[in-house]
Amino acid sequence: MVEKVALIGSGNWGSAIAKIVGRNVLQHPNFDLEVRMWVFEEIVQGQRLTDIINTTHENVKYLPNVKLPENVVAVPELLKSVEGATLLIFFVKGVCEQLRHKIVRGARAISLIKGVDAGGQSGLNLISDVIKESLQIDVSVLMGANIASEVAQEKFCESTIGYTDLANAEIFRLIFNTHYFRINIVQDVAGVELCGALKNVVAIAAGLIDGLKYGENTKAAIIRIGLMEMKKFAKTFYEGIRDETFFESCGIADVITTCFGGRNRRIAEARVLTGKSFEVLEAELLNGQKLQGSLTSKEIHDILAGRGIASE
Numbered sequence: 462m463v464e465k466v467a468l469i470g471s472g473n474w475g476s477a478i479a480k481i482v483g484r485n486v487l488q489h490p491n492f493d494l495e496v497r498m499w500v501f502e503e504i505v506q507g508q509r510l511t512d513i514i515n516t517t518h519e520n521v522k523y524l525p526n527v528k529l530p531e532n533v534v535a536v537p538e539l540l541k542s543v544e545g546a547t548l549l550i551f552f553v554k555g556v557c558e559q560l561r562h563k564i565v566r567g568a569r570a571i572s573l574i575k576g577v578d579a580g581g582q583s584g585l586n587l588i589s590d591v592i593k594e595s596l597q598i599d600v601s602v603l604m605g606a607n608i609a610s611e612v613a614q615e616k617f618c619e620s621t622i623g624y625t626d627l628a629n630a631e632i633f634r635l636i637f638n639t640h641y642f643r644i645n646i647v648q649d650v651a652g653v654e655l656c657g658a659l660k661n662v663v664a665i666a667a668g669l670i671d672g673l674k675y676g677e678n679t680k681a682a683i684i685r686i687g688l689m690e691m692k693k694f695a696k697t698f699y700e701g702i703r704d705e706t707f708f709e710s711c712g713i714a715d716v717i718t719t720c721f722g723g724r725n726r727r728i729a730e731a732r733v734l735t736g737k738s739f740e741v742l743e744a745e746l747l748n749g750q751k752l753q754g755s756l757t758s759k760e761i762h763d764i765l766a767g768r769g770i771a772s773e
């Protein structure tokens with residue numbers, strides 16, 4: 462079977478991954494050479510972003526100064542972007558319902574979205590489960606210590622795929638793995654995904670203490686306590702979470718990178734220094750990129766409060 466890849470989303474991370482996947486499909490047999498990337502259309506410098514990407518091969522708004530492979534094609538229509546696709550890579554949530562009954566039989570998906578879906582019986586849904594239920598397909602996840610701009614510059618890092626179906630994990634490893642972006646796979650979707658979501662909460666805490674100038678000892682304590690709380694949260698809500706997952710790139714490594722280099726840390730520090738709200742700072746400082754951590758913090762707090770365990 463010929464595999465065909467579609468990227469659903471084209472922000473900072475989506476574009477960095479487009480560079481990797483676009484190149485990798487050219488290296489392996491049995492892959493369609495065209496990789497479609499769904500772009501939420503917007504006008505940038507008087508032109509449609511899709512036209513800019515398809516002529517300059519650069520996402521000038523979300524990943525400037527990085528060339529994308531020419532076989533990555535920006536598509537503004539969601540349904541057209543997934544036509545014939547057997548491997549779906551998600552960067553945005555909230556579009557699955559539009560894809561219901563519209564994807565090819567035998568397709569598999571992977572979510573690179575670091576967040577949760579506040580809903581379901583326990584108040585908490587994994588985004589991978591939302592995708593799985595909407596599309597009735599197997600869904601893996603990829604999370605790790607991966608600041609997009611550094612990955613796009615081909616600086617060495619690692620990432621973690623959490624899987625249920627080993628064959629699907631292996632095919633996704635094939636399209637993501639490079640000498641500078643090294644993939645490890647673990648059979649723990651919930652553990653890997655919750656690491657990716659919860660590290661953003663720890664990043665907000667790290668940014669706040671940077672703003673308060675508490676110093677490096679306090680930050681190290683926040684990182685250690687944060688990691689322990691991530692583990693406790695994951696084990697409270699899901700069975701089968703593996704301790705080892707927290708030592709993968711998606712665990713300790715992502716907590717470290719995000720507490721030093723990420724957008725969430727930066728905006729939380731600015732929150733203390735300026736007194737402005739997270740929403741205002743997101744709009745002022747991120748040029749269209751999204752801040753996940755403040756939203757996830759609130760969702761996680763509400764979920765815990767709903768169970769009467771927020772104080773833990």
Ligand SMILES: NC(=O)c1ccc[n+]([C@@H]2O[C@H](COP(=O)([O-])OP(=O)(O)OC[C@H]3O[C@@H](n4cnc5c(N)ncnc54)[C@H](O)[C@@H]3O)[C@@H](O)[C@H]2O)c1
Pocket residue numbers: 470471472473474475476500501523552553573574575576607608609610749750751752753
């Ligand atoms: N940026 C990173 O370094 C990084 C690294 C790893 C994981 N992630 C995660 O990947 C996911 C995607 O992040 P990103 O950095 O690619 O995105 P981003 O924050 O750079 O960009 C936001 C994206 O949302 C799109 N958008 C804006 N309004 C929209 C709307 N109404 N409907 C649909 N799309 C809309 C924009 O076009 C853009 O593609 C997030 O969950 C993030 O936590 C990011």
Ligand SMILES: O=P(O)(O)OC[C@H](O)CO
Pocket residue numbers: 575605606607608609664715718719722723724725726753
């Ligand atoms: O810039 P942040 O805070 O969204 O973090 C980016 C990545 O998730 C780090 O792995």
